[in-house]
Amino acid sequence: MEKIRLAYIDRLKGLCILAVIIGHFAIWPLGLDDDWVTLFVTSFHMPVFMFLSGLVLSTPDLSKCIRKLPHFILPMLFVGLSLTLYNGNSPKDFILSSTKSGYWYLWVLSIFYILLSIFNSFYPQKSIKVSYLISLVDLVFGITVFGVLLVLKMFATEVISQFLSIDQCFALWPCFYIGYMAKKYSMTDYIVKHQGVATIGVLSYIILFVFYVTGIRHLYMIVAITSIVPFIYLFKKRNNSKTRIEQELSRIGRKSLDIYIYHYFIVDSISLISVGKWIRLTNNIFLEGVIALFFAIPIAYLCIIIAKIIKNFPLLYRIVYGKSI
Numbered sequence: 001m002e003k004i005r006l007a008y009i010d011r012l013k014g015l016c017i018l019a020v021i022i023g024h025f026a027i028w029p030l031g032l033d034d035d036w037v038t039l040f041v042t043s044f045h046m047p048v049f050m051f052l053s054g055l056v057l058s059t060p061d062l063s064k065c066i067r068k069l070p071h072f073i074l075p076m077l078f079v080g081l082s083l084t085l086y087n088g089n090s091p092k093d094f095i096l097s098s099t100k101s102g103y104w105y106l107w108v109l110s111i112f113y114i115l116l117s118i119f120n121s122f123y124p125q126k127s128i129k130v131s132y133l134i135s136l137v138d139l140v141f142g143i144t145v146f147g148v149l150l151v152l153k154m155f156a157t158e159v160i161s162q163f164l165s166i167d168q169c170f171a172l173w174p175c176f177y178i179g180y181m182a183k184k185y186s187m188t189d190y191i192v193k194h195q196g197v198a199t200i201g202v203l204s205y206i207i208l209f210v211f212y213v214t215g216i217r218h219l220y221m222i223v224a225i226t227s228i229v230p231f232i233y234l235f236k237k238r239n240n241s242k243t244r245i246e247q248e249l250s251r252i253g254r255k256s257l258d259i260y261i262y263h264y265f266i267v268d269s270i271s272l273i274s275v276g277k278w279i280r281l282t283n284n285i286f287l288e289g290v291i292a293l294f295f296a297i298p299i300a301y302l303c304i305i306i307a308k309i310i311k312n313f314p315l316l317y318r319i320v321y322g323k324s325i
Contacts, residue, residue: 008235009052011246014253015231016052017260019045021296024102024267026288029295030276036285037292039213046105047175047224048231053109054179055188057116065117069110070322076106078320079261086265098165102264108168112176115145138184142177149173171221175228191229192236201229252300258307259300261320266299 019041026032058064080103084094087101094100100107119141149170156166182188191197205226212219238246252259272291279288311317317325 007250008239009056010253011249012048012231012235012253013052013256014249014251015235016045016049017252017256018249018293018296018300020260021263021267021299022289022292024263025270025292025295025299026276028267029270029272030279030288030292031273032276032280032288035280035288036213037288040209043209043212043220043223044227044231046172047227049105050109050112050172050175051179051182051228051232053112054176054181055183057113057180057183059120062117062121065113068113072106072110072113072322074322075257075261075320076100076103076110079103083264083268087268096159096162098162098167100165103261104165104168105260108165108172109176111164111169112173116180135185138181142174142181145177146170146173171224174221174225178225178228188232188236191233198229198233201226201233205230252304255300255304255307259303262303262306263299266302270295 023038023041023045026035026038032038080101081091081094083103084091084101089101098104123137123141149166152161152164152166153170156164161167178187191201205223208219208223208226212223275291276288279285279291310320311325314325
């Protein structure tokens with residue numbers, strides 16, 4: 001059962017990390033932003049990633065959290081600071097930036113993990129015999145954290161907001177916590193078994209995305225949440241399929257951390273601004289997507305190769321990943 005579950009999760013992670021590279025390639029080498037391609041991939045890649053992070057998370061406590069955090073923090077600090085210095089910026093720029101040179105995902109995930117660990121450490125579920133009370137407490141906790149993040153987003157000083165990446169935390173906490181709840185209450189099984197739910201999810205995502213891409217940007221959070229349903233349905237429905245594309249997506253997905261932390265260096269070294277200007281002039285978003293995908297695939301595999309090389313140096317590997325080989 002575990003292997004079946006991991007099959008669709010790895011493939012979906014593979015798709016999302018390719019979407020991340022596509023978005024970054026369109027923004028930086030092509031110099032394009034806020035168009036259909038970038039808005040499409042950003043509408044789902046990090047939301048689905050956060051959902052999956054919550055979905056695969058074993059119920060954490062503080063002791064597990066302490067052991068696990070270096071696996072998030074060290075790659076962010078070592079590789080993120082390296083990229084920051086490579087781009088001519090200072091460590092202060094890295095620390096006091098909400099994006100953390102692009103490595104904010106690992107930082108935000110660490111914050112979510114800490115919050116959930118504290119919650120589980122002070123909330124002994126075994127002492128609660130009534131199941132609906134457990135569900136109610138879970139719901140109240142999720143809403144409370146969201147409310148606190150909203151208050152911080154509105155009233156926190158810029159330094160605190162940037163340091164804690166409050167905007168990213170606020171936007172993606174619902175996706176992460178829904179993933180955590182989905183595992184706890186078998187929500188993904190429900191989606192697959194009830195095609196009507198999946199259909200509503202697909203239609204909602206399409207309709208909301210059209211409004212979002214045409215200028216109603218404050219719909220992002222709702223678009224992000226609705227994007228989860230169609231992707232979970234499509235990928236989990238094909239759990240047992242083994243096409244070549246799905247196998248490669250699975251391979252890429254299993255190495256998504258490696259690809260995430262190294263792809264910035266490669267993307268940052270490519271410049272196709274003149275091509276991007278022509279695409280913007282002709283509004284050829286199809287060609288933009290094809291070019292970005294054409295580069296994204298080899299970039300992903302190159303990142304995997306870089307990770308394999310680093311694995312040959314145990315000390316460096318431990319510094320980068322916070323664990324032994």
